[in-house]
Amino acid sequence: MRHRSAAPTVEALGCLPSTLLIPLAARARGAAVLGRLDPHDRHAEAALAATGASVDAFLNDRITVLNVLWRTSLIKKMGARFFEQHPASAGVNLGAGLSNYFQWFDNGYNSWLDADLPEVITLRQRLLKPLPARCRNRRLNITQAGWWRDLRCPTGREARPVLLLCEGVLMYLAPAIVEAVLKEIGDNAPAGSEFICDFMSPLWIGRAALHPSVGSTGAEFTWGAHHGEELAKAHPRLRLLEQHSVSEAYGVVGLMAELFWRPYTGGCMYGLARLGVA
Numbered sequence: 001m002r003h004r005s006a007a008p009t010v011e012a013l014g015c016l017p018s019t020l021l022i023p024l025a026a027r028a029r030g031a032a033v034l035g036r037l038d039p040h041d042r043h044a045e046a047a048l049a050a051t052g053a054s055v056d057a058f059l060n061d062r063i064t065v066l067n068v069l070w071r072t073s074l075i076k077k078m079g080a081r082f083f084e085q086h087p088a089s090a091g092v093n094l095g096a097g098l099s100n101y102f103q104w105f106d107n108g109y110n111s112w113l114d115a116d117l118p119e120v121i122t123l124r125q126r127l128l129k130p131l132p133a134r135c136r137n138r139r140l141n142i143t144q145a146g147w148w149r150d151l152r153c154p155t156g157r158e159a160r161p162v163l164l165l166c167e168g169v170l171m172y173l174a175p176a177i178v179e180a181v182l183k184e185i186g187d188n189a190p191a192g193s194e195f196i197c198d199f200m201s202p203l204w205i206g207r208a209a210l211h212p213s214v215g216s217t218g219a220e221f222t223w224g225a226h227h228g229e230e231l232a233k234a235h236p237r238l239r240l241l242e243q244h245s246v247s248e249a250y251g252v253v254g255l256m257a258e259l260f261w262r263p264y265t266g267g268c269m270y271g272l273a274r275l276g277v278a
Helices: 021-032 044-051 056-060 062-085 118-127 175-188 228-232 246-265
Strands: 090-094 111-116 135-139 162-166 194-200 238-245 270-277
Touching: 021 044, 021 056, 021 062, 044 118, 056 062, 062 090, 062 162, 062 194, 062 246, 062 270, 111 118, 118 135, 175 238, 175 270, 194 228, 228 238, 228 270, 238 246, 246 270
Parallel strands: 090 111, 090 162, 111 135, 162 194
Antiparallel strands: 194 270, 238 270
């Protein structure tokens, strides 16, 4: 008699995939700390409860909670603008974890693809509520060449633009892999497509143990950028459309502090970039 293998748990995911708990905890319960940035995530709390994980340490890291809610707010605005211009286009979340952006972007005409490692997708299917027909999960290893083809994303001159999202992923990849990801987008994405991603300063490389939340997962920062222009240089079709520094979330004090430290840091310590495909 065969025995079914145990369903995957967050604890069994390993270092990098287990970081998915950090944004999930922030979106589920961060509003209790920072109500002004409440994303009104209708699914995060149920998903977090289903994991059975203790996230008190993540919630005590108020700086990271602020960073996550800040970037979530910006991504929601950027994504909404994209689908206003391209209402029947597709969106793809590369390294989706347990997030659910389609709850904010669903307009009745577009479609969405949440892609991640096989073990994470299995966890999504077990923990998240059934998805709408236009929102699907897909197993993917973004470090392997040809992932655009594997996801069956639109390509060609006549194809509709695609919105690509990649948050909390690139900083854990080798520089050559990040460049390959950007090249894959530049080589294949239809004109008008957009790519939204976050990035950390190179000063963080090798120092994840100092991060209050990431340090406990065992993951390591291996890539960084000073400015979104560095990402756009990876392919001639990529253009930097918009960039934000997390210093904005701290108001005038944060902006002044960043100006003071910029000669030493070379750029923002953490940012969000929106790239366009020409």
